[in-house]
Structures are given as structure tokens and as C-alpha cells.
Amino acid sequence: MKPKRSALKVGELATGQDLDLPIFQFVPPQIIGPSVYIQANVHGAEVQGNAVIYQLLKCLEQSEILGKITLVPLANPLGINQKSGEFTLGRFDPITGVNWNREYLDSQLDIAAWYQAHSELDDNELIMQYRAQLIADCQQRLQLSWGVTTGHRQAVSLQQMGHEADIVLDLHTGPKSCKHLYCPEYDLPAAKWFSIPYTLAIPNDFGGAMDEAIFCPWWRLSEYLKSQGRELKVPVSAFTLELGSQEHIDLDDAQVDAEGIMAYLSHRGVIADKVDAAKMQRQACYLKDYKKFHAPMGGMVQYQAKLGQVLAAGEPLAQVLRLDQYGSDNALTSLSLPQDCVPILHFASASVYQGTELYKVMTNLFDID
Numbered sequence: 001m002k003p004k005r006s007a008l009k010v011g012e013l014a015t016g017q018d019l020d021l022p023i024f025q026f027v028p029p030q031i032i033g034p035s036v037y038i039q040a041n042v043h044g045a046e047v048q049g050n051a052v053i054y055q056l057l058k059c060l061e062q063s064e065i066l067g068k069i070t071l072v073p074l075a076n077p078l079g080i081n082q083k084s085g086e087f088t089l090g091r092f093d094p095i096t097g098v099n100w101n102r103e104y105l106d107s108q109l110d111i112a113a114w115y116q117a118h119s120e121l122d123d124n125e126l127i128m129q130y131r132a133q134l135i136a137d138c139q140q141r142l143q144l145s146w147g148v149t150t151g152h153r154q155a156v157s158l159q160q161m162g163h164e165a166d167i168v169l170d171l172h173t174g175p176k177s178c179k180h181l182y183c184p185e186y187d188l189p190a191a192k193w194f195s196i197p198y199t200l201a202i203p204n205d206f207g208g209a210m211d212e213a214i215f216c217p218w219w220r221l222s223e224y225l226k227s228q229g230r231e232l233k234v235p236v237s238a239f240t241l242e243l244g245s246q247e248h249i250d251l252d253d254a255q256v257d258a259e260g261i262m263a264y265l266s267h268r269g270v271i272a273d274k275v276d277a278a279k280m281q282r283q284a285c286y287l288k289d290y291k292k293f294h295a296p297m298g299g300m301v302q303y304q305a306k307l308g309q310v311l312a313a314g315e316p317l318a319q320v321l322r323l324d325q326y327g328s329d330n331a332l333t334s335l336s337l338p339q340d341c342v343p344i345l346h347f348a349s350a351s352v353y354q355g356t357e358l359y360k361v362m363t364n365l366f367d368i369d
């Protein structure tokens with residue numbers, strides 16, 4: 001099956017041109033599987049997700065599709081085109097300074113009041129009504145008579161498409177990074193399908209990101225219902241996939257990740273084809289054990305710890321070169337950590353201020369099986 005192509009307008013430039021997103025959609029004649037929404041490149045420099053969508057489109061064209069699948073590459077046209085010299089900036093809205101992936105809408109719904117008005121509904125009907133409410137909230141936000149910021153308009157437009165799906169994948173990369181997955185704690189077994197060795201198990205806290213905007217309102221509903229003696233499994237799955245480093249495209253590696261996503265879609269019954277998960281070790285840690293190491297001093301940095309490999313306490317993490325201190329013991333400083341860990345990502349640049357987030361590392365890892 002070939003995907004249908006369309007476009008969604010998410011803004012306008014000063015010179016009048018529309019900011020359009022390309023949309024690819026597979027709609028099977030009979031929808032019997034869950035629906036999926038996949039977007040890439042919301043951070044302008046994180047381009048690898050587009051290559052993954054390219055490989056996914058080719059895989060899906062050859063598959064028997066059971067659920068509606070919507071793919072949106074290049075999901076931030078302004079951010080992607082925000083270049084400075086050789087590099088793409090594209091992490092923050094240049095007008096407001098807000099991170100493009102912290103612009104999503106947190107549902108302000110009073111769940112107790114909403115449930116009181118809907119408690120007679122069966123699970124299916126309840127899910128339909130709640131979903132309609134979340135989508136209506138997004139639509140209402142975009143129509144505020146006082147307007148919304150450029151970044152918020154784009155994010156909420158994307159979020160509206162996300163709320164329509166049962167499964168949402170937001171494709172990102174780190175700065176210099178090994179692959180890792182943000183996965184809500186309730187959905188941890190899902191992590192064993194993707195071709196991703198490290199998973200962060202995240203709690204039910206809204207920080208403004210797409211995955212949280214999708215699952216937090218449902219998780220809250222599920223918890224509220226539990227307090228009322230009613231069981232409702234969180235009916236949506238939403239993940240952020242961090243697929244390597246920014247400013248980098250690798251089509252072979254994209255194929256590996258497309259196959260991981262296909263394995264998950266197969267497991268969920270979105271495609272009829274049987275796709276096995278890659279055999280690999282997969283480990284996770286809780287968000288509270290995901291530690292940031294901030295540069296204790298400014299200077300020029302040689303990053304020594306290998307990403308995705310165990311680093312024992314006291315082993316070399318990085319060294320900082322300070323030529324202004326040449327001739328003293330402070331010209332070269334070795335940095336290490338007090339605890340065993342797996343470094344997941346490091347800052348992209350080799351020159352840092354004091355306090356720069358130098359590395360992010362996982363500690364207290366456990367196997368996922």
C-alpha cells in the first residue's frame with residue numbers, strides 16, 4: 001500500500017509563506033489494529049528520525065497494515081532552517097527562547113468533575129469521550145482570541161494529531177549520544193521491542209514534552225479511576241526515541257531502528273506481518289537514577305568515556321585543558337565520577353563554561369526482559 005500525502009499548515013513566515021509539515025498516512029480499508037502517530041525532527045539538528053521515517057515508509061509499503069499510521073518527518077520547519085554557520089541551532093524558539101519540545105499543552109481537565117459526568121460509560125465509550133475532550137482542548141487552545149506563540153501553535157497542532165492515535169513515537173537524538181528510549185514506567189515491557197539498548201523509565205510528571213503530553217492525562221485518569229475502584233489500563237503508549245547524535249544521518253542505522261519500530265508495531269497488531277525484536281541486551285534505569293554531571297570548571301574538553309559502555313567509579317570521564325594555567329598543575333584536569341555508571345550522552349562542543357551539562361549517565365541499571 002502506498003501512503004497518502006498531505007500537508008498541515010503550522011504557521012506563517014514574515015514574508016508570507018506558509019510553514020507546512022509533510023504528512024504521510026497509511027489508512028487500511030478495514031481498521032482493526034491500533035492507530036499510530038510518528039513524528040521526527042522537532043529539534044532542528046536532530047535529523048536522524050527523518051531517515052528512520054524514510055526506511056519505515058519503505059517497510060510499511062511492503063506490509064499488511066491493520067491500523068491507521070501517520071508519519072510526520074521534518075516536524076519543525078523553522079527550527080530545521082535555523083542555521084548559524086555550519087550548524088543547526090533549532091533547539092529553542094529564537095523569539096521566546098523556549099525549547100521546542102517543552103511547548104505542548106498540559107491538560108487542565110478536572111478529572112474528578114469530568115468523571116462524575118461520565119461515570120456511567122463503559123470503558124470503550126469512556127476512552128472515546130476522554131480522547132475527544134483532549135483533542136477539543138487542543139483545538140480550543142489554538143483558537144484563543146489573544147493568540148498563541150509560534151512554538152506553541154506548532155506543538156499543539158502536532159499534539160492534536162498525537163491524541164488521535166493509540167501509539168505515539170517522537171523521534172529525537174541526543175547531542176553526542178548513544179541510543180536510548182524514554183518510556184513511561186507503566187509501559188516498561190514495551191522497551192524490549194525497539195532496537196535500543198538503554199531505557200529511561202519515567203514517572204507521571206508533565207514537563208512539556210510530546211510523549212508526556214500524550215500519556216500524562218491518561219495516566220492521571222487511570223490513577224483517579226483506581227482511587228474510585230475502577231480498573232482502566234492506560235490505553236495509550238507514547239515514547240521518545242533518542243536515535244544517536246544530532247547533525248548526523250546514517251541510513252543503515254536508520255534501517256536498524258525502523259526494524260525495531262516494525263517489531264513493536266507487529267507486537268501491537270498494527271501490522272499483520274510477524275517481525276521479531278532484535279536480539280540484544282536491553283537495560284533500564286529510573287529517571288531519578290539518570291544523573292547529570294556539570295562541568296566543575298570552564299575550559300576545553302576532551303571527552304574520554306565511551307557512550308553506552310560501563311564506566312567504573314574513578315575511571316577517566318573527561319579532561320579539561322586550561323592554557324591560561326599553563327605551567328601549573330591546573331593546566332590539565334582529569335574528571336571522574338564517584339559511582340559506576342553508563343554514560344549516555346555528552347555535550348556537543350569541546351569548549352564549555354563552568355556548569356555546562358557535560359555528561360548524562362545512567363546509574364543503578366537493571367535488565368529488561
Ligand SMILES: [Zn+2]
Binds near residue numbers: 043046101172173
Ligand atoms: Zn530532541
